[in-house]
Amino acid sequence: MGSVPPELSLDLRPSFVPKTITDFLRHLSSATDRLATLHDFLARLEDELRKIHAFKRELPISMLLLNDAISLLKTESQKCRPRDCPPVLEEFIPLKKERDQNEGNNYNHNDMDNECRDKKNWLSSVQLWNNSTTNNNASDRKQHHQQQLHKLENKKIEEGQSVGEDPFQSCSNRNGGRRAFMPFSRYSSSSSSVPVATAGLGAATKEEKEESVMNRLSLQTPSVKEGCGSRGSRSSSNRAVSSSPPTVHPSLRASSLQQTARKQRRCWSPELHRRFVNALQKLGGSQAATPKQIRELMQVDGLTNDEVKSHLQKYRLHTRRVPAGSGNQPVVVLGGLWMSQDQYNDSSKVSSSGSGSPQSPLHLTAGSRGGTSPTEGDSMEDDEDARSESYSWKSHMHKPGKVDV
């Protein structure tokens, strides 16, 4: 009894460290002041724990062991004085305090903060992730689907904006363009008489995008407004067109837009007609050419087979009435007209001016109406047609000998 093993003496010293918890407990059982010893060791353990806390990642097992030991000792301490306070609380509260202290004080602040932050972040991230996924059943597929949907939505929005800004794109689409394009009206109103680049550019100076749109739109309008209606403006427009590049004349393009909202009446401007005749030539005459072929050759955006067909029908009727054998001078007249037509402005001028240009057989016939000419009645029609069209059907019969009948 009186003799105390050295270990015991050491036991009370702070340096004392039992080999194992079991050893310590064994000591404890024989120790006089169990509680004090226990607490002492417990404090050291906790201190140790604090120290290695910063390296918990590197020393996970040590942490585990320490925690385990502490937990065990605390349990033991609880046994020693079970009445003091509710065991559970007693055990946990101190731990928590200790932990808080550790975090707040000696420990690697950053580490802790980072740790907590990481945890939080991780949690939050997980949550967010779950949100996105879970909302959609948390399956990758669904998530992906949702993402795509989102993209689609964004895309839609973008497209919508772009479309709103640039209706041209849709119009440029031949098929799409045909359908409704209400907005054009405003353009058309602004883009008055000058059909080609002038009007379009002038009105659209703001945005390049719109510019192109404007061109189309503006073109449409002119064809509708003046193209068929007023000769004078048309002649001017024609000139402008003639100067325009060889690609596709604006007036032609305009036609495509016309058909957008309602089916605008196709106005066969001189330029358009010139193309028509040109295609006709290539196809071997009005009789040989089919509407589809003509349309393809004309390369006029928005032009339909029906329109070409209708025009072809009319053309055939006219040419039929003034056949080569009718005694007209198709050769000369036609040649001259064709040339002038090619130049475009001339032909339009001629027809518009109504000057009794010898080039236009129609006019001649009309003028000589009183005569016994069998074509008289037709001439009347022709005359009117010529006026309305602003171009001479005959004029296009550049092929003298080959006149189709």
Added chain:
DNA sequence: TATACAATAT
């Protein structure tokens, strides 16, 4: 010039 209809082709 647009449209409707019929004939024809694919």
Added chain:
DNA sequence: TATATTGTAT
């Protein structure tokens, strides 16, 4: 058979 193309008439 269905569709596209064409010619003709309205």
